[in-house]
Amino acid sequence: MKYLILTLVGLLLGLGGANAGSNMTQVLSTLPDGGYFMDMGINEHGLYSITDLDGNPVPGSPFPSTRATCPPSDLRASPPMKPLSRPLISGCVAPNEWVDWDSWKTAGRRLANWCAAGNMVPQRKILKWVVNGSEAYICNYAGDQNCDGNEYWNYMQTIADKCTFVGCGWFLQGSGNKSLGRGIKGGKSDPFYVCNNV
């Protein structure tokens, strides 16, 4: 809350560029529980957007951003490129980050329910659900995608097998359209770092 207030004050003062009002890192790590859409990267104006599922921007969004505040290349190296003709691939990220099992299951159930209600993940957006700091997410590299909760759980089984029971990781569909994963809010396993194709 303190940082949200600082963010608002920063915006009101009209401080330019890379100030506290644009501290996306801080906002990412303090997002309240819920569902969010995030951009896959900065847009042509150098802005990065995080909204709720109704499209309302979170405080401070869109964030002025630069490549400097975007994921370092070693973290981005893993899934982002869309390999059109590659088989299914997956990966583990941030071996020292673990989801809280119950919280992540709840986040995954919310994601699955949202998908089951017939919602589509918008074109080139990240959909993520946050519960107690654990996240369930889908990165969409293509046009609007439908999503399926069973699909999410099936892929997460692979991640559990590969990355340990509570390890963080991602799974890229063979189509290259989507990757699905789990991570820690604001951590190196956050989809902001994992999915971003900046």
Ligand SMILES: *[C@@H]1O[C@H](CO)[C@@H](O)[C@H](O)[C@H]1NC(C)=O
């Ligand atoms: C943003 O917040 C993080 C965490 O509090 C801090 O380490 C970083 O220096 C801040 N960056 C800016 C530009 O204020």
Ligand SMILES: *[C@@H]1O[C@H](CO)[C@@H](O)[C@H](O)[C@H]1NC(C)=O
């Ligand atoms: C989230 O954390 C709170 C406080 O620790 C706890 O009461 C609640 O059960 C947790 N939610 C889930 C889904 O684990």
Ligand SMILES: *[C@@H]1O[C@H](CO)[C@@H](O)[C@H](O)[C@H]1NC(C)=O
């Ligand atoms: C992948 O996305 C493209 C474009 O959005 C779509 O035409 C295609 O059907 C998708 N493939 C799968 C397997 O969902």
